[in-house]
Structures are given as structure tokens and as C-alpha cells.
Amino acid sequence: MKWKYAVPLVLLALLAALPQFLPRFHIYIIAIVLLTGLLATSLNLAIGFGGIYQFHHAVFYGVGAYGTALMLTRSGLPAPLCLVAGPIAAAALSLVMGIICVRLSKLYFGMLQISLGSLVWAIVYRWYSFTGGDNGIPGIPVPEWIASPEGAYYYILAVTAVCMYALHRIVRSPFGKALEGIRDNPVRSEAIGIHVRLHQLAALVIAGFFGGVAGSLFVVIDTSVFPDMMFWTYSLEVLVMCLLGGMYTFFGPLVGSSILVLLRTYVSVYIPYWHLFLGIVLTLLIIFLPDGVLGFAVRRFRPKEGRLA
Amino acid sequence: MGFLEILFSAGTLSQILTGLSRTTILFIVSSGLSLILGVLRIPNIAHGSLYMIGAFTAYSVISFLGGGTFAFFAAMVAAPLVVAAIGFVMERGFFSYLYDREHLMLLLLTFSFALILGDLVKIFWGTEFRSVEPPAFIQGSAEILGLPVPYYNLFLLAVGPFIAVFLWLVVNRTKIGKISRAAAVDAEMVSAVGINVGWVFAFTFVLGCFLAGLGGALIAPMTSVSLGMDHSLIMEAFLIVIMGGLGNVWGALLGSLIFGLSQSLGIMVWPQFGIVFPYLAVVVVLSFRPRGLLRSVW
Numbered sequence: 001m002k003w004k005y006a007v008p009l010v011l012l013a014l015l016a017a018l019p020q021f022l023p024r025f026h027i028y029i030i031a032i033v034l035l036t037g038l039l040a041t042s043l044n045l046a047i048g049f050g051g052i053y054q055f056h057h058a059v060f061y062g063v064g065a066y067g068t069a070l071m072l073t074r075s076g077l078p079a080p081l082c083l084v085a086g087p088i089a090a091a092a093l094s095l096v097m098g099i100i101c102v103r104l105s106k107l108y109f110g111m112l113q114i115s116l117g118s119l120v121w122a123i124v125y126r127w128y129s130f131t132g133g134d135n136g137i138p139g140i141p142v143p144e145w146i147a148s149p150e151g152a153y154y155y156i157l158a159v160t161a162v163c164m165y166a167l168h169r170i171v172r173s174p175f176g177k178a179l180e181g182i183r184d185n186p187v188r189s190e191a192i193g194i195h196v197r198l199h200q201l202a203a204l205v206i207a208g209f210f211g212g213v214a215g216s217l218f219v220v221i222d223t224s225v226f227p228d229m230m231f232w233t234y235s236l237e238v239l240v241m242c243l244l245g246g247m248y249t250f251f252g253p254l255v256g257s258s259i260l261v262l263l264r265t266y267v268s269v270y271i272p273y274w275h276l277f278l279g280i281v282l283t284l285l286i287i288f289l290p291d292g293v294l295g296f297a298v299r300r301f302r303p304k305e306g307r308l309a
Numbered sequence: 310m311g312f313l314e315i316l317f318s319a320g321t322l323s324q325i326l327t328g329l330s331r332t333t334i335l336f337i338v339s340s341g342l343s344l345i346l347g348v349l350r351i352p353n354i355a356h357g358s359l360y361m362i363g364a365f366t367a368y369s370v371i372s373f374l375g376g377g378t379f380a381f382f383a384a385m386v387a388a389p390l391v392v393a394a395i396g397f398v399m400e401r402g403f404f405s406y407l408y409d410r411e412h413l414m415l416l417l418l419t420f421s422f423a424l425i426l427g428d429l430v431k432i433f434w435g436t437e438f439r440s441v442e443p444p445a446f447i448q449g450s451a452e453i454l455g456l457p458v459p460y461y462n463l464f465l466l467a468v469g470p471f472i473a474v475f476l477w478l479v480v481n482r483t484k485i486g487k488i489s490r491a492a493a494v495d496a497e498m499v500s501a502v503g504i505n506v507g508w509v510f511a512f513t514f515v516l517g518c519f520l521a522g523l524g525g526a527l528i529a530p531m532t533s534v535s536l537g538m539d540h541s542l543i544m545e546a547f548l549i550v551i552m553g554g555l556g557n558v559w560g561a562l563l564g565s566l567i568f569g570l571s572q573s574l575g576i577m578v579w580p581q582f583g584i585v586f587p588y589l590a591v592v593v594v595l596s597f598r599p600r601g602l603l604r605s606v607w
Binding site: 047053100103104106107108111112114115116118119122123125126127128231232233236239240243273274275276278279280282283286287290 | 352354403406407410412413414417418420421422423424425427428429431432540544547548551555581582584585588589591592595596599600
């Protein structure tokens with residue numbers, strides 16, 4: 001069944017062709033859509049497939065971005081190394097936070113995680129001499145080969161595609177299946193010999209790493225970072241993206257983040273009250289479409305399989 | 310200056326008093342949140358927005374009545390009632406149909422309400438900062454060990470215990486309070502003995518919202534009333550509730566004390582990173598007692 005790769009490949013080719021006939025602003029927006037999609041998909045590995053209440057995912061996005069930004073501005077190391085440093089820092093933080101949180105369940109996990117994340121946010125927000133405090137870091141020197149908008153776009157497209165493929169492989173692997181098993185029935189999973197905590201910790205670290213990759217991509221396209229990236233409200237917005245697209249599908253979060261980012265960009269031009277709009281949409285969604293746009297489509301049009309490949 | 314000298318100086322005392330008056334506000338708001346979490350199991354993110362609406366309503370009532378002692382107390386009654394009414398509509402109109410959904414959905418639903426209410430406040434009151442004068446009899450400040458302490462802070466310190474005792478009486482000594490505690494443990498069993506659990510839930514939710522409004526109204530004379538005051542507070546209230554033990558009113562009090570004091574003392578010890586200390590306290594507490602300091606009803 002090789003044709004199942006057809007849709008992603010055609011989409012990829014389409015996205016690669018876009019810079020030839022779209023103005024710069026739209027290229028920027030599509031790059032943001034892509035990296036936000038990666039961020040939401042990485043969160044979905046923990047919350048949708050793992051059933052872990054990762055409430056403060058944006059902190060890894062922020063640390064990935066700040067890690068890359070600080071390395072680029074302050075260290076003389078070669079750029080590729082700096083671009084990788086952010087995600088590794090995010091993965092390391094995810095490991096530490098995971099070790100502290102993972103023995104708790106559900107809401108308690110989420111709350112301790114949000115507390116640790118807020119701690120990181122508070123430090124970044126106040127450490128003026130190192131992180132620039134609430135001003136963030138503007139004008140980050142991005143290496144030449146990705147400095148032009150087109151260069152940045154192609155870099156982001158390539159990295160996002162590779163990461164999405166990697167995440168897809170992870171979800172489809174025995175590890176991913178074990179994770180789903182833990183989500184659906186932790187006690188039974190434990191009984192058949194799955195190390196529940198270890199699997200959850202691994203999922204958190206992977207999610208944190210790819211969240212950090214999304215952060216470092218943001219640095220490439222925007223050449224600035226600011227603490228709002230890792231404020232808890234943004235984490236909930238990413239959660240909304242997962243819900244909007246469909247949490248139990250792989251591509252749902254990507255669909256959700258595309259809808260949300262594009263809506264925000266084009267709707268907030270006409271409606272000054274974006275939050276009101278978002279709140280109403282979200283309320284309707286929760287009441288009428290709880291398994292998301294893609295989840296609904298899958299259920300409606302492919303009743304047998306139930307889940308998108 | 311040595312450590313002990315700092316510990317016993319007048320500056321420390323005034324910081325503790327500031328921390329305690331902030332504790333009162335935190336306690337009032339987070340006990341409402343805790344009640345809702347304990348009985349209805351809704352992590353109500355819109356609680357912060359209700360608090361903000363309480364503050365703005367208090368501002369409007371006081372400026373409509375032209376200030377003065379009567380206006381102040383009228384606002385302290387009216388604002389919580391307005392917020393409680395909003396809470397009633399939220400519970401009966403939306404939440405009551407969705408109790409069987411998982412926590413995550415309810416959390417996101419309350420988030421959407423937070424977004425909607427936040428923008429409605431922006432539409433009704435605009436984006437300017439508002440300030441409220443405390444009434445004449447508690448204006449100015451007392452002098453304690455040579456440092457000025459606002460009378461309003463002392464007023465809050467007096468109000469706090471009243472609220473705590475009132476809540477304790479409602480939860481432990483009234484019939485509806487006892488039923489709501491039973492519903493927190495096993496709602497199905499409560500409905501099996503012929504009690505309308507839906508109305509118990511509504512009562513608890515409205516009481517929790519009333520407390521959010523009261524907290525907002527009480528803080529109005531202390532800070533500038535502005536948009537965004539919901540965001541920092543709701544996070545603090547959640548952490549307090551988790552730290553104290555979900556659904557436990559005394560836990561909310563204990564959590565507020567830890568949070569308020571670590572905040573005000575932290576700012577004195579290390580001004581730049583003062584805001585880090587309360588979060589640190591939460592992490593330490595939850596590392597040793599993962600289910601909170603006091604027994605949770607869950």
C-alpha cells in the first residue's frame with residue numbers, strides 16, 4: 001500500500017512550490033503554520049497517544065527557541081551546532097521535569113508540570129542580563145544560508161517534514177503502540193510487562209525534543225524570541241490546536257494548528273475581538289465535535305478503520 | 310546585615326503583613342476554585358476571569374454611587390452577586406450537560422469561557438487601568454515599628470478569618486454543605502438516595518463563583534483594576550489548590566499562606582527573582598507530598 005504516501009508527498013511538493021508565486025508575508029505565515037504544526041504534533045504524542053496531561057508544552061518550545069537564540073548570539077560556535085543545541089536543551093529540561101512529574105497521574109501531573117513550566121517562564125521573564133527579560137532577544141544573527149525568507153522557508157519545510165516523518169514512525173512503532181496501550185489501560189499494560197513510567201518518560205522527552213525543534217525553527221523565521229512564547233496561555237492554545245484537529249489522529253494537530261494560525265492571521269484583521277471568536281468556536285467544537293475536524297472526517301468517511309494512517 | 314537582623318527587622322514585619330493581606334485575597338479566590346474542583350471536578354480556568362469581572366463590577370458600582378463607605382460595601386455585595394449570576398448561567402447553560410466528558414474537555418471548555426469573558430470585559434470596560442479608592446474610614450496607613458502599613462491591608466487581614474469560618478460553617482454545618490461533600494465523594498450514591506445532584510452542583514459552582522467575585526471586589530482598592538489581572542491570578546490559585554489538596558478548604562488556606570508569604574519574603578530576599586519563590590515552594594511541596602499537604606477529597 002504505497003499510495004498512502006501519495007497525499008503527504010503531493011502536499012510537500014505543493015508547499016515546496018509555493019515561494020515561487022506567493023508574496024513574502026504569506027511565506028512567513030505558512031512557515032509559522034508548519035512549525036506550529038510540528039509543535040502541536042509533538043504535544044499530541046504525549047497527550048493524544050500517551051494520555052499524559054502535558055499542560056505546559058510551550059515551555060519546551062520556548063526553551064528550544066531561547067537555547068538556539070542564546071547560542072547564536074552569545075557563543076561563537078558554528079550555526080548548525082547552535083540550531084541543534086536548543087532542541088537538546090528542551091529534551092534535557094523535559095527529562096528533568098519528567099522525572100519529577102511522572103509518578104503523578106492526570107490532573108496532578110498536569111498541575112505540577114504547569115508549575116515547573118511557570119518556574120522556567122518566571123526565570124526567563126526576569127533574568128534581564130541573560131535572557132533579555134520581558135523584552136526577549138530581538139535581531140538574532142541567523143546564518144547566511146537560511147537568512148533569506150526563501151532559505152528560511154525551505155529549511156523549515158525540510159526540518160518539519162523530516163520531524164513529522166520521524167514522529168509518524170515513532171507513533172507506528174511498538175513503542176508507540178505500547179504508549180497507546182498505557183493510555184487506554186495502564187494497569188493492564190503494567191501487568192503484561194510494559195514499564196509504564198519509563199515509556200511515559202520517554203514519550204515526554206521525545207515530545208520535548210520535537211517541541212524544542214519547533215522553537216529553534218521559530219528563531220530561524222522570526223529572528224527573535226520573547227517570553228510570551230512559553231507563557232501558559234500559549235500552552236493551552238497548542239492544546240486547543242490538538243483538540244481542533246483531532247487528538248486521536250496523527251495529522252489532526254497539524255490540521256488544527258493550520259486552521260488556528262490561518263484564522264488568527266486573517267480573521268483578526270477583520271474582527272478586533274479574536275479571543276471572543278476563538279472562545280465561541282472552541283465552545284461549539286467541544287459541544288458538537290469533540291473528536292476534532294479530522295477525527296470527525298475519519299469517523300464519517302472511513303467508518304471501518306477509525307483512525308487515519 | 311546579618312541574617313537574623315534581617316529576619317527580625319521592621320521591614321520583614323511589614324513584608325509579612327503585605328504578604329498576609331495578599332494571602333487573604335488568594336485564599337478567598339482559591340477556596341472557591343477548590344470547592345468547584347472538589348465537588349464538580351471542573352478545573353475552572355474561567356475562575357480568574359470571574360475574579361476580574363468582580364473587580365471591574367466593584368469599580369463600576371463604586372463610581373456609579375460616587376464613592377464613600379456605603380458605595381464600598383454596596384460594591385462588596387453587588388459584585389460577588391453579579392459574578393455568581395454569571396456562574397449560574399455558565400453551570401446551568403453549559404457545564405451541566407457535559408459532566409460526563411473527561412477532565413481535559415472540561416478544562417478546555419472553561420478555557421474558552423476565560424477567553425470569551427476576557428474579551429467581554431474588554432468590550433464593556435475598555436483597556437484603560439482603573440483605580441478604586443478605599444472608603445474614608447480605612448484610608449491612609451498605620452505606623453508599625455516606624456513603617457507605614459495601609460489600613461486597607463489590616464482590614465483585609467480582619468476579613469480573611471471571617472470568610473474562612475463562614476466557609477467552614479457552610480460546608481460542615483449546613484445541610485447543602487454536607488450533601489455537597491457527600492457528592493464530592495460519590496455523586497451517584499447521593500443521587501441514588503433521592504437528592505437532586507444537579508442542583509447541589511449548581512449551588513457549589515455558584516458559591517465558588519461568588520467567592521471569585523468577592524476576591525476581585527476586595528482587591529480592587531489595592532491594585533489597579535486592569536485587563537490581564539486574571540492570567541497571573543488563576544495560575545496562582547490553581548497551584549494553591551493543588552498544593553493544599555484538591556477540594557480541601559483548609560488546604561486552600563494553608564496553600565495561600567505559603568504562596569503569599571513566600572512571594573512577599575522572596576521579593577525582599579532577592580528582588581529580581583522574587584516571583585520565582587512561590588513556584589519553587591509548590592515544586593518542593595509536591596515533590597514530597599504529591600497529593601497536596603492536606604487530604605484531598607478525590
